[in-house]
Structure formats: C-alpha cells, structure tokens
Amino acid sequence: MRTADVITTATRNAFRSRLRTTLTALSLFVGAFTLTLTTALGAGVNDYVTKQVETLSTGDVLLVTPAASTDTTDGPNEYDPDGRQQSGQANPLGSGTLLNDDDLEATRAIACVDRVEPVRQISVDWIAGDADAAADGRYELDVNPTSSIGRSDLVAGAQLDQESGDLQILLPEDYVDALGFSDAEDAVGATVTLGYTDAALEEQTVEAEVVGVARTSLLAAGSGVNQALTDEIADAQAVPGQPNAYAVAVAYLEGSGADGAVTAADVDAVKADLADADLAGQTVEDQLGVIQTVITGIIGVLSAFAVVALIAASFGIVNTLLMSVQERTREIGLMKAMGMSNGRVFGLFSLEAVVIGLLGSAIGALAAIGVGTAISAGAASTVLADLPGLTLLLFEPATVVTVIVVIMVIAFLSGVLPARRAARQDPIESLRYE
Amino acid sequence: MTPAAAPPRGAPVIRAVDLAKTYGSGETRFDALKGVSLDVQHGESLAIVGRSGSGKSTLMHLLALLDRPNAGRIEVDGEDVAGAGARTLNRLRNERFGFVFQQFFLTAQQSVLENVTLPLLVAGVAPRERTRRGMAVLESLGLADKAKNRATDLSGGQKQRVVIARALINEPDVIFADEPTGNLDTATGRQVEDLLFGLQRDRGITLVVVTHDEELAARCDRRITIADGRIIARTDAAASVVTEGAAR
Numbered sequence: 001m002r003t004a005d006v007i008t009t010a011t012r013n014a015f016r017s018r019l020r021t022t023l024t025a026l027s028l029f030v031g032a033f034t035l036t037l038t039t040a041l042g043a044g045v046n047d048y049v050t051k052q053v054e055t056l057s058t059g060d061v062l063l064v065t066p067a068a069s070t071d072t073t074d075g076p077n078e079y080d081p082d083g084r085q086q087s088g089q090a091n092p093l094g095s096g097t098l099l100n101d102d103d104l105e106a107t108r109a110i111a112c113v114d115r116v117e118p119v120r121q122i123s124v125d126w127i128a129g130d131a132d133a134a135a136d137g138r139y140e141l142d143v144n145p146t147s148s149i150g151r152s153d154l155v156a157g158a159q160l161d162q163e164s165g166d167l168q169i170l171l172p173e174d175y176v177d178a179l180g181f182s183d184a185e186d187a188v189g190a191t192v193t194l195g196y197t198d199a200a201l202e203e204q205t206v207e208a209e210v211v212g213v214a215r216t217s218l219l220a221a222g223s224g225v226n227q228a229l230t231d232e233i234a235d236a237q238a239v240p241g242q243p244n245a246y247a248v249a250v251a252y253l254e255g256s257g258a259d260g261a262v263t264a265a266d267v268d269a270v271k272a273d274l275a276d277a278d279l280a281g282q283t284v285e286d287q288l289g290v291i292q293t294v295i296t297g298i299i300g301v302l303s304a305f306a307v308v309a310l311i312a313a314s315f316g317i318v319n320t321l322l323m324s325v326q327e328r329t330r331e332i333g334l335m336k337a338m339g340m341s342n343g344r345v346f347g348l349f350s351l352e353a354v355v356i357g358l359l360g361s362a363i364g365a366l367a368a369i370g371v372g373t374a375i376s377a378g379a380a381s382t383v384l385a386d387l388p389g390l391t392l393l394l395f396e397p398a399t400v401v402t403v404i405v406v407i408m409v410i411a412f413l414s415g416v417l418p419a420r421r422a423a424r425q426d427p428i429e430s431l432r433y434e
Numbered sequence: 435m436t437p438a439a440a441p442p443r444g445a446p447v448i449r450a451v452d453l454a455k456t457y458g459s460g461e462t463r464f465d466a467l468k469g470v471s472l473d474v475q476h477g478e479s480l481a482i483v484g485r486s487g488s489g490k491s492t493l494m495h496l497l498a499l500l501d502r503p504n505a506g507r508i509e510v511d512g513e514d515v516a517g518a519g520a521r522t523l524n525r526l527r528n529e530r531f532g533f534v535f536q537q538f539f540l541t542a543q544q545s546v547l548e549n550v551t552l553p554l555l556v557a558g559v560a561p562r563e564r565t566r567r568g569m570a571v572l573e574s575l576g577l578a579d580k581a582k583n584r585a586t587d588l589s590g591g592q593k594q595r596v597v598i599a600r601a602l603i604n605e606p607d608v609i610f611a612d613e614p615t616g617n618l619d620t621a622t623g624r625q626v627e628d629l630l631f632g633l634q635r636d637r638g639i640t641l642v643v644v645t646h647d648e649e650l651a652a653r654c655d656r657r658i659t660i661a662d663g664r665i666i667a668r669t670d671a672a673a674s675v676v677t678e679g680a681a682r
Contacts, residue, residue, distance in 0.1 A: 002558045009555070016543050334539045337500055339528025340556045341521065428495050431535065 001344045010351035014359070017324070024313075024320045025360035028407055031310035032364025035403050037372055037393065038306055042299030044376070044394035049292055051389060060262040062270060062281040064107055064116070064249040066097040085245040098245035099279075106277040107251055112266050114254040117162070117227050118246035119145050120234035125203075126195040127223075129179035138195065139178055142222030143230075152224055156184035157212025160226040162252075167208040167232060169194070170224035173215055184213040198236040206232055216386065251281065310407060313360070314414040317353050321418035325349060332422050333430025342423040349419035350412055357411025361404040369395050446473035447607060447640055448497055452506035455492050455663075466492040468663040469506070474608070479634050479641035481651035484660035491612065493660060494644045498531055498610045499523050528557050532601030532639075534630075536613035538593045540585035546596055547572065547581040553604045571599045575629070591622035598629060608640040609633070615650060627653060 001009075014021050066084055085098045099118065107116045122145075126138035152159065152170055160168050171179075171187060181187035190210050198204050208229050225233075238244075253270060255262035267283060274281040325332070332345060372393040379392050455467040466489045474480055474497065484490040495501040496508060499515060507516050510526060518526075532553075540549050551559075551568040559567075572578045575595050580588060585596065594614065601609050611630060615623030627650055634641045643654060651657045659667040 001556050002560075005555055005558070005561075330537075330539055331541055334533075335552065335556055337498075337527065337533055338553045338556045339524035339526075341524050344556075427500055431539070 001340060006344060006347050007351060010348050011355050013324070013328075013348070014352045014355040020320055020323070021356055021359070024316045025356050025363070027313035027316045028310065028357060028360025028411065029364040029367070031306050031313050032361040032403060032407050033368045033371075034306035034309060035303055035407075036365045036368035036395070036400060038299055038302040039399045039403060040368070040372055040393040040395045041302070042296060043396050043399060044391045045295050045299075046292055047394050048387070048390045049288055049295070052288070060253045060255065062251040062253065062267065062274070062283055063287065064099070064103075064251050064274060065247070065280050065282070066099055066103070067275065067278050067280045085243070098247055099249055100246075101244050103277070103279060104246075104249055107249060107274065107279065110251075110270055110273040110277075112253050112255070112262075112270050114252045116249050116251045118244070119248040119250060120230055120246060121145050122196070122225075122230055122233040122237060124194050124196050124233065127175070127179070128193045128195070129181070129190075130193065137180075139175065141175075141194070144222040144224055152212070152214035155213045155215055157188035157210070160211060160224055162227045164226060165228050166226075167206065167229040168211045168226040169208040169229060170212045170214050171210050172223055173213055175223070176213060187213055194233075196233055196237065199239050204236060310410055314410050317356060317411055317414035318417055320356070321349060321353055321415055322421070324352065325418050325422045328422075329425065329430045332425050333427045336425070336427035337431065345425075346419045346423035349422045350415040353411045353415025353419070354408050357408040358404070360411075361407035364407075365400050365404055369400070446509075447476045447511060448474040449509040449512070450493075450497060450506065451509070453493070453496055453503045453508070454505040455489075455496060455501070456504050465663050467496070467503070470660070470663070470665055471506075472658060472665065472668075474640060474642060475656075476607070477634070477638045477640055478656060479631065479643065479654040481654035481657035482642065482644045482660060483646060483648075483651045483657055485646065488660045489663040490644050490660045494610055494612060494642065497642060498533070499527055528553060529604060530607045532604065532606035532609040534594070534597050534601050534609060534611040534614045536616040538585075538597050538617075540593060540596060542584065542586045544585060545581065546577065546583050546585055546588070549585050549596060550599045550603055552600060557604065567603055568599075571603050575599050575602075589622075590618050591625060594618060594622075594626045595629065598626070598633075602633070602639075606639065608642060611641065611643045611645075613645055613647075614643065615645075615647060623650075 084100050084103070104116050104118060107113060122143055124141045124143050127141040128138045130137075155173055157170075160170055169192060171192075173184065176184055176187050179187070179192060181190065187210050191207050192210055193205050193207050195203060195205050206229070208225070211226075214224065251270065251274075253262045253266060255266050271281045336342075336345065372395065376391055376393040380390070384390055384392060450473075451471050453467050453470045454465070457464045457466055470489075470493060482490045482493060492501070496503050499508070499510075502516075507514050509515070510530070515523065515526070541552075547565065547568045550572060551564040554564045554567060569578060569581060572581050575598065577592065577595055577599060580592065580596075585593065588596065594617075598609075609630070614630065615626055618626060630641060630643075631653060633639050641654070643650060645651055655670075657667075657669045658665050659669075
C-alpha cells in the first residue's frame, strides 16, 4: 500500500464516524485552545519585558547590593559596630541589609569599575513650570530612583547626563501639557522648579533643566533626574549625624574591549570581585531575567493544566480507536488476507489518530488565535491602555505550529495501543468475527 | 498472472504434504488436520467437501497461506513456503490468490469501485490505474453502472459478483471460494457458480471451492472429502460435469 494511500484512507476512515470523531477532536480542541492561549500570553508578556530591557539597559552598569546572607550557623549574629545597617523598610531592589560607605570604596577599587554612585531615595513635593507658580500650578512628582541606571524611552530631547554638574530632569510625557508646554519639543531645554522638604522640615526649591521627555514604561515610572540633582536634594534631605546607608549602588563599568566596550567577561570579572567583597552585582538584564523566569513559571503552570486536559483527551482517542478497530475487525482481516502487512495496518490506524489530533489541534489553535486577538485588541484599548507596546497575547507561528505538532504526537501515542491491536489481529479470526 | 511464466496446465500449483494443524493444548487440544496431502493442479477446479468441523476450512486457510501448519509443508509452484517471511507470503497472496467468502465482506461506506480495487490498493497500485482496472473488471461482470453505488445498495447476487470482481482484479492464478453460494438463493447461486466456472474455463484460473453443497461440488473437476481432519475420499473428474460445463 502506498504511503499516500495510507494517509488518504486513514483520513477517510477518521471521518467515517463523524460524530465520534468530532467529539474526540473536541476534547483535543479544548487542550489546544488553552495551550495556544497560555503560550501566547507568555510570549506576549516576555516580549514586552524584553522590549523594556532594550530601552532601559545601557549594558555597562551593574547594580550593586549587599550579598544575601548565607550565614546558616545557629543562633543570632553577633553585633558588629562597623557592619552594615539594616533597612527599616522593604526594598524591591536589594536585600534588607544596606550598603555603607566602605562598600562603595571597595567597589570603586575593583578593576574595570569607572565610578560608583549610590542610588539615593529622594522625595520631591511638587513640580512647576516656573518658579512663581501659584499653588494650583504645582503638580506632584515621583522621582524614579533607578533612572540613573539606564536609558529611557524618549519622545523628545536627550538622555540624562549622569556626569554633568548641571541639574537635569527627564519629564514623563503626561507632564508636558500640565506644565504649560505646547509639545514635547517645546519642553526640552526649559527650566522647571522642584519643591521639596529638607531634613529640617523647611520648604526648599531647586531649578532644573528639562533635557528630555520620556514615554511611560512598565519598569520606569515617574520622572528621571541626573546624579547632580539627586545629590542636591538627597544631601538636603539626609538626617544630620546619621551614617550614610544605601539600598543599592550603581557601578559604571569601563570595558576592556575595543573603544572601551564592556564585554561579558568584564561583567563576570567585576561580579566575581564584588562577590569577594561580600557584595552582589547584577546587570539590568539579570534583574529582568528574574522577572522573566517568574513569568515563564506562571505560564508553565497554566500550560500544565492544558497538558492535563490533553492527557484526558488522549484517553478519548484510545477509546475511539479501540471502537474503530472493533468495528472494522472483518475489514482488517480482509485486508490482511489480501496481503496487507502488519506495519501498514498499524500505520493506517495510528495515522487515523494523528488525523483526529490534527483536526482538534488545528481548529483549537485557530479558535484561540481568533478569540485571543479579539481579547488582546480589547484589552489594549481598555485595561492595558497605560502600557503602550504591550501585546497581551502574541501568537508566534512557530509556537502555534509546535503546539499542533505536540498534540499530533500525543494523538499518535494514544493511537499506538489500538493500532497495535489491529496490526496483530489474526486474519482468519478476524474474518470469522461476527 | 503472467501466462508465460505460469507452469504448464497439469503441474501442481499448490502441493500440500502431510499437513497437520492443532489448536489449543492439553485438555483443550484439538487436531483440526491430521496429515493431509494433496495437489492442486493448475487450471483445475477442486472441491473440498465435508461437514462443519471436519477441517475443510482449516485446510483451505493453510492452502491459501493465511495460516501456517504445525507439521507438513506447502509448496507453491514447487517451492516450499515454510521458510518464507511474512512479506513474501503477503506478496504471494496479493498477487497470486483471489478470495471469495460466504459473507461478502464488503465495506459498507465505500463505493463498489473502491471495494473492488481494494487488493490493488493493498498492492500499492496508483489511483488512476486502480480505477482503470476496476472499471474494466466491473465491465466484464456487467456491473459497470454500479461502480459509484454504495456496496450495501446491491442485491445479494450483485454483491457476490462484486466480491468475485474483487477476487479477479489482481488477475490471480488461484481463487479460493469459501461457500461462495451459501448466502444466495438457488437461482442466484447458480449464476454465481456459472460465473466462477466460466472464469476457470475461459481464463484458466484454478478454483478451490470449500462447500457442503453437493451440486456445487459435483460441478468441480475433482473433489476431496474431509472428515475428522483426514481425507476420506478423492473423486476424480466426473465426465458429466465436464460435459455440462463445456455445453454452456
């Protein structure tokens, strides 16, 4: 029997009992539908995070935090007066332990490290377009403490110059109108006034130059300010007499590669040196890698549910094909009497399973793409409108094809038992079968 | 069949020597055949008769290479097939043998043409060629207008003619017919018999008929009678049968 004929015959056999095939394919449909959606969700969210990393990372900075305590000896740790302080509040960027000035010095001493700047939390009360603005011309402003780490997704203007002595600020896009600028380009180069409260609870103001306007992004909310402006406000807000402590410091690297480019080896060397100093260094990619790992984990769990549905469906295939083999016992006997080999009989029935698998998975995947695209478009214009660039469900052709192929393989495996039973039938017994 | 390669009329196309077949073991052991030897001559019609349970069907299955004997040997064109692999046996059955069963074994959901061309499908013949040969054989049996019909829409006689068309399509040397008229009324059965003997006479196809129908057996060139797994009688060609066949 020709292979093409085996395929055609198996396909026609699958449609001989339409209702039964449809019901079996339907159970696969559910699995395929779910699996396509969960993988698309994972792809969509990961794609978004990756894009954010691309806009954010300069590739030559390391976030330095105290190494997580690996001390597992019994009992409480002994007090060290020169040791690090503990943070009073949870900090998403570092561990509970804070960096002190010794740590910064240690980091500066490492080869390849150009300079080290601690990330200092500052709080700004308001921002206004000009210094004389009345109370109703003032707006609240969040300063993003990590804005010094990398680049922002700019609408207009330039990135912050961390080494400049000028006071610079990067405005979020939605402040342009509020502060009285006609558009983003108009805002660039203008001077804005920031109001803050110093350690003595006195109101202070400072003027800063707008160097750019940034698009809102998932990972960089609020306004960015350069190191000079941060230091200005942070120094004023520091409690006098208290030793300096920082959650995170940023190490700017100087690469050994061509044109001072930072190579992966440089990053690894610095990380190793930091580890020796009981510090931990992470690139922005490392940090976002953690996020991606979490997302992948969640998607994995969701996909596992879909796989459970598929396993249930595979028993349906076994059942359907066993019935099919039973019904066609005499036909199998006849074909074997006429010289059909066991292998071809096996192929005929296992391919029938694959056809059912293809049917269920292809329809399921198509339905998922249709429904998912509608949901994605709906969400993008409503609940996810604040996250531009996020496609909630991203259907990658390769992934969809993989899902279909995986389900066809599952269907084939389910078909093995019934197909073997068919292949092993004795033609004489089969022909006697009533 | 390739007439040039076929052995001359009179040489045995199938030879069985001391065939024994046993089913089960111990208490339930059943000896279906206990040493049966016979030659099937090329171009003859041979009737295997006996009561049900006598072993006649078992003998036919062994001769048709559908089953292997426990002892003894079978030769096809003088070659022992005991050592042949499954692939060789499948090829032999597909290319040299045709089967006609009491139950028609037609696939209900398929057209008459598809049913008839099943052996060619198994043999791996291209679709266009299958249709051509299928239509040719249906034409020769006067069933061309039924080609597109479903197999279940036919009468009993038509069904058995479709079955014979299926047995003929690969131009076999031997047709094995197991109670070919068992499910048919006398008149229709007669027509099917005429058809089978006509093929034997006109195309030189060897006919092995298993039956307990005396009249059918009497029309064959030769008959062997089986009882309790042994051949108890061999009757050579009855002159009347030959005459009767020739007169038609």
